[in-house]
Amino acid sequence: MKAGTSLEKVLESGKFAVTAEVGPPRGTAASVIQRKGELLRPYCDALNVTDNQTAIVRMSSVSGCVLLKQLGVDPVMQMVCRDRNRIAIQSDILGAVALGIGNILCLSGDYQSFGDHPTAKGVFDLDSIQLIQLLSQMRDEKKFLSGENISGEVPLFIGAAENPYADPFEYRVLRLAKKVKAGADFIQTQAIFDVGKFAKWMEMVTERGLDKEVHILAGIIPIRAVGMARYMRDKVPGVSVPDGIVTRMEDAKEAREEGLKISLEIIEQIMDIPGVHGIHIMAVNWEDIVPAIVEKAGLLPRPLI
């Protein structure tokens, strides 16, 4: 075991993992995180806390993770390279470990021009692959990037994101291989809607044997409304929503019902794809739907670790 987190135990035992995303509030209320944590705890093996996602200021990921930890939830701390240099990154990792956080998801970060402070200076001192490599070095060699020694253990279970739909398609698997080489233990993918394309990507992944080296969790975004489907299809970088899904949402009498149905169908198909070790549900502002998804997908009860 590298960090001994619930997520690591579930994945290492070969069980199909379920994680979900918790968005922190744009304010100081611990209760927002606590409510979501209580709601999702019985249905997920770990919960990700986003790090100022879409470059909008929110409560810090580390604080959200601590609040979840206090409820007995295994948190995944998301960390972006946009807002901190190598000094701040390493310092935050030491603090996270001290607070009992073991899973870290390494991301480049959405560019600041998309957020609420578009005039901010982006840092980008490291990129996500360098961040993964740095965390492996901190854990395995107990050394900072500078080569100096870290006192104490740094037990980490290191995650990364991957987008099977971004261009150039053929290069995406090579980049995944690079993340694995850097030391990624698990991958949470961008939302899957076009299952065929994802299956093709997974085929390339398994051909290279990467599914044996890293746990791949497929991203699921439940669609709440037809506007959301259109918005993701047209506006969100790197997300690919087939027209068929938008049409289904347009024709649906009950948008939410249809959105749930679509998610369940995607999960069913994904579970048949070799090499997929779990799902990661990103129910943006619709966390309440997660229990229904997990239950109806037949993924209950969650393993007791």
Added chain:
Amino acid sequence: MKTITQQKPFEEIIQFLEREQRVYLIGCGTCATMCQTGGKPEVLEMKGKLEEIGKEVTGWMVISTACDSLTREALEEDIEAVQRADAILVMACAFGVQTVAQYVEKLVYPALNTLLLGHEDSPGHFSRICIQCADCVLAQTGGICPIARCPKNLLNGPCGGSEGGKCEINPDLPCAWHLIIERLTKLGKLDKLEAIVPPKDWSVSFTGSPPPPR
């Protein structure tokens, strides 16, 4: 390659000059002329606009290369008009502004914003080619610089937002990593990208740290 400049909003220039009644104007015959931001036509246009709002323009010149030390001699040639001014408005890049400031005991104001050293692909459209980081990475990236051309400075790109060869932050901006991969694929050298490029040494760079001692 040239220094790409853009004129500041006129309102901002008026604010600088709020307390300065007499102004001397300087343009530059090299980059700013090519960018049409500080050549003779733009200097004369600025002269007209300043006079329209009641300023006195004591004189003007377009120095052949404002960043050069010959700027000192150029200023000497019209020293009387320069001395009569309360301030100098320089329509050159920041190198030009600072060179003028070095040689004249007057307040110097920039009329332009200096954007980058790069190409002007078509009027108003620029490519950033090099940011002079002092630690060249082109050996790892097929001769295309991701530090200058990728907004996230990724050394192990591309990120997940590249679509159709374009950058997620601006559909007019080619994805630097798309260009790198395309080029290395064409050369049959895509395997160059398998190695993880380590974090960059910013200590040698003017962009990342204070200038080293001369």
